[in-house]
Amino acid sequence: METELKPVTNVPASVGVLALQGDVEEHLHALARAGAAPRLVKTAAELEAVDGLIVPGGESTTVIRLLDRFELAEPLVARVRAGMPFWGTCMGMIVAAHDVAQLDQATLDLIDITVRRNAFGRQIASEEADLVIPVLGERPFPGVFIRAPWVERAGPDVEVLATHRGYGVFVRQGNVIGTSFHPELSGDGRLHEYFIGMVQSARKAAAA
Ligand code: GLN
Numbered sequence: 506m507e508t509e510l511k512p513v514t515n516v517p518a519s520v521g522v523l524a525l526q527g528d529v530e531e532h533l534h535a536l537a538r539a540g541a542a543p544r545l546v547k548t549a550a551e552l553e554a555v556d557g558l559i560v561p562g563g564e565s566t567t568v569i570r571l572l573d574r575f576e577l578a579e580p581l582v583a584r585v586r587a588g589m590p591f592w593g594t595c596m597g598m599i600v601a602a603h604d605v606a607q608l609d610q611a612t613l614d615l616i617d618i619t620v621r622r623n624a625f626g627r628q629i630a631s632e633e634a635d636l637v638i639p640v641l642g643e644r645p646f647p648g649v650f651i652r653a654p655w656v657e658r659a660g661p662d663v664e665v666l667a668t669h670r671g672y673g674v675f676v677r678q679g680n681v682i683g684t685s686f687h688p689e690l691s692g693d694g695r696l697h698e699y700f701i702g703m704v705q706s707a708r709k710a711a712a713a
Contacts, residue, residue, distance in 0.1 A: 518704040521546035521555030525571040527563025527596060531689035532697075539697040541704070549580045557590035557704035560597030562651065562687055565622070568600055569611050578613065585615050588711075590680045590703040598676075598683030599654050606657050616681045617660030618673070624655040624685075625670070636686070638667045638675060641695045648674065648686040655685055680707060 517540060522532045524545040536543040536559075546552050558581070560568070572578040585591045593601040599620050602612050606621040623630070630652050635645035648669060656673030659665050666682075667675035674685035680703065688696035 517542040518701050518708065519544055519554065519556045520701065520704055521552065521558045523547075523558060523560045523568075523577075523597075525575065525577075526568055527561040528687070528689065529561055531687075532559050532561050532594075535689045535694060535697045536701070539694045539701055541697075541701045546577075547575065549575075549577060552577060552580055552584065555589075556708055557592070557700065558584075559700070560591070560593045560600055561689070562595035562597065565596045565599040565605075566610060568596060569613075572600075572613075582613055582615065585613075585681060588680050588707055590700065590707050591615060591682070592700045593681075593683045594687055594689065595651065595653055595685060598656075598685060601681060601683055603660070616676065616678045616683060617663055618656050618676055618678075618683065619658035620654040620683075621657045622654050623652050624657075624672070625650060625653055633691075634669055636667050636669060636674065640666050641699060646688075646695065647691040647693055649688075649690045650674075650686050653685040656683075 520536050520541040521544045522529050524547050533543040544555050601615040602618050602620045603614050604619050606619050632650050634648045636648040638646045663676050663678045665673040676683050
């Protein structure tokens with residue numbers, strides 16, 4: 506008897522977390538809780554094997570340097586341009602931006618936004634705030650901000666899906682999303698589920 510081929514979408518989405526620096530563990534746990542198969546990504550071969558990638562929080566200038574040193578920048582940009590879902594949280598959103606306000610900082614230019622680093626100022630460098638995020642439902646989302654950037658400019662193809670203090674803090678352009686805050690530290694799995702949904706749709710489209 507022939508073995509029946511299972512549709513690819515029954516297999517948990519393989520979602521990578523860039524593990525050069527930053528809060529990797531929390532994302533791995535949140536992904537597993539949300540039903541994905543989490544993978545650490547440190548090499549081009551590991552990047553090749555995932556269906557989507559998260560770049561976590563950390564220090565953006567360090568990670569840009571490490572991406573070059575580990576020869577990951579080029580393959581990463583190529584895969585995202587080819588449609589692989591990408592999510593940058595905090596530092597990850599800075600790395601993905603078109604440019605950084607008032608700083609001559611290298612970025613990967615994956616989404617047409619200008620970000621401002623450490624934008625919320627010293628007094629409120631870290632805070633937790635309830636965010637209204639209609640694409641995640643009515644219940645407010647607990648936004649954990651840690652020396653967070655905000656979105657100072659969003660190009661015409663960018664959807665601003667949440668704001669805080671008047672600035673964009675959750676943005677999407679096609680297969681790329683960015684959040685100023687840290688959903689992996691909030692205990693609320695809805696953003697990881699949203700991203701896994703993007704990964705599943707991309708896999709379905711690729712298999713069709
Ligand atoms: N302030 C950091 C940067 O500019 C980002 C902070 C974070 O990711 N929590 O790189």
